[in-house]
Amino acid sequence: MQDKIAIIGGSGVYGLFRKAKKVSVKTPYGKVDNISKVKHKNQEMFFLPRHGPKHSVPPHLINYRANLYALYELGVSRIFATNAVGSIDTSINPGDFVIPDQIIDMTKHRPLTYYDGQTKINFSDGTSRQGVVHLDYTNPYCPKLRTQYIKAVEEIGGMVHTKGVHICADGPRFETPAEIIMYQKMGGTVVGMTTIPEAILARELKMCYATLCLITNYGAGMQEKITHEEVVRLFKEKTDTIKEIMKNIVAQKMLDIKCDCKD
Ligand SMILES: [Zn+2]
Numbered sequence: 001m002q003d004k005i006a007i008i009g010g011s012g013v014y015g016l017f018r019k020a021k022k023v024s025v026k027t028p029y030g031k032v033d034n035i036s037k038v039k040h041k042n043q044e045m046f047f048l049p050r051h052g053p054k055h056s057v058p059p060h061l062i063n064y065r066a067n068l069y070a071l072y073e074l075g076v077s078r079i080f081a082t083n084a085v086g087s088i089d090t091s092i093n094p095g096d097f098v099i100p101d102q103i104i105d106m107t108k109h110r111p112l113t114y115y116d117g118q119t120k121i122n123f124s125d126g127t128s129r130q131g132v133v134h135l136d137y138t139n140p141y142c143p144k145l146r147t148q149y150i151k152a153v154e155e156i157g158g159m160v161h162t163k164g165v166h167i168c169a170d171g172p173r174f175e176t177p178a179e180i181i182m183y184q185k186m187g188g189t190v191v192g193m194t195t196i197p198e199a200i201l202a203r204e205l206k207m208c209y210a211t212l213c214l215i216t217n218y219g220a221g222m223q224e225k226i227t228h229e230e231v232v233r234l235f236k237e238k239t240d241t242i243k244e245i246m247k248n249i250v251a252q253k254m255l256d257i258k259c260d261c262k263d
Helices: 011-017 064-073 143-155 177-185 195-204 228-237 239-251
Strands: 004-009 021-027 030-040 043-049 076-087 102-105 120-122 128-130 165-168 190-192 208-218
Touching: 004 011, 004 064, 004 239, 011 043, 011 239, 021 064, 030 064, 043 064, 064 076, 064 195, 076 143, 076 195, 076 228, 076 239, 102 195, 143 208, 143 239, 165 195, 190 208, 195 208, 208 228, 208 239, 228 239
Parallel strands: 004 043, 004 076, 076 208, 102 165, 165 190
Antiparallel strands: 021 030, 030 043, 076 190, 120 128
């Protein structure tokens, strides 16, 4: 089976795919437009702009189920996501990268699964899933893809924290200082708005998934006011670095690390 890669992300990655062909995919959850498709050394690759082509969809309104289902329909097996996040750990600074290994789900208002008791999903390996499904989530991010990401950031000389607890909240507002203190007490490392339900849905569709978190700010109460402009500015500053990381990922040989994302 061909190993197809997809990158999910925002502005930092757009430039890599400027000349790419655009594809649309119809899914049971809605149509997904503007997926870029490129071929690199006989390997098909896709880029999905999480917030829509013009970055117009806020985190709490993203059609995550359609997005992930579209990648699954395209035959994607490995998803490299990127997230802009706030640091709630004083030893992790804006501009650093974190490859989280754990998640705390603080979202309240999002569809979190494909398995509503009725839906049946058939997989390319001949198996299917239907009914009440409880998946193991001991490793919410794929250990193989996490290692690939860590290797890529280290090889280009970036600052990478190789572990972290990714807290996901609905947004679209930033957190209150009281919430940040609570998240720190819970053991959080970074706080973002988009890894849930992406990481869950990828696992439900047997796709490997990991994310590269770029710290764009400290949590509320740890710095002066947080603005969206500040987040965008830091992301722009790191655009070239993110492109280098992604190029490194694509050039890497498949690592001999086991994962059970498909089981
Ligand atoms: Zn995996």
